[in-house]
Amino acid sequence: MSSTEALEPVPRSIAPEQELAILKLILDLRTLGDVDSSKKVRRRVREALLTSSDDSEAMNKVDDIIRHGKRTQSKLDGSYEERQRLKRKRREEDLAAASRLVDIEAGSGEESEGSASTEEDSAE
Known part of the structure; x- marks a missing residue:
């Protein structure tokens, strides 16, 4: 070399x-x-x-x-902006779905919690 x-x-x-x-x-x-x-x-x-x-x-x-x-x-x-727009839309849809799920679970949870708090109020 x-x-x-x-x-x-x-x-x-x-x-x-x-x-x-x-x-x-x-x-x-x-x-x-x-x-x-x-x-x-x-x-x-x-x-x-x-x-x-x-x-x-x-x-x-x-x-x-x-x-x-x-x-x-x-x-x-221009495909970058389109991908970002779709990603934002998907994220917003996921957040909305999660929010609805939390609302549904909170609604069903209030009924069971409400009856427990009514019993506690009666005990006092």
Whole structure:
């Protein structure tokens, strides 16, 4: 091994599916008009491949980059807001259902508690 090989980082490899996902992500970001984000994704992938100690670490870093890039993409194409709206709606429905359940249980609990408190009042 020569001294120049020791100084030069060894680029790691990633899965072909990841390569395809990165290319699609970069093209989609450019199509949506965000050239800066596509350049950032490209730069971050290159850094991940050069700085990772092994292939699995590089794959994990690239997965994170893809995840963050897809979030940016979804914000640009409007699907992020739709997902958030559906999530809020679901949360509100769950809270309403829980509230109804508590009201129903409290209503049935008052009848049994009411008869016990009436007995206590009579005893005093």
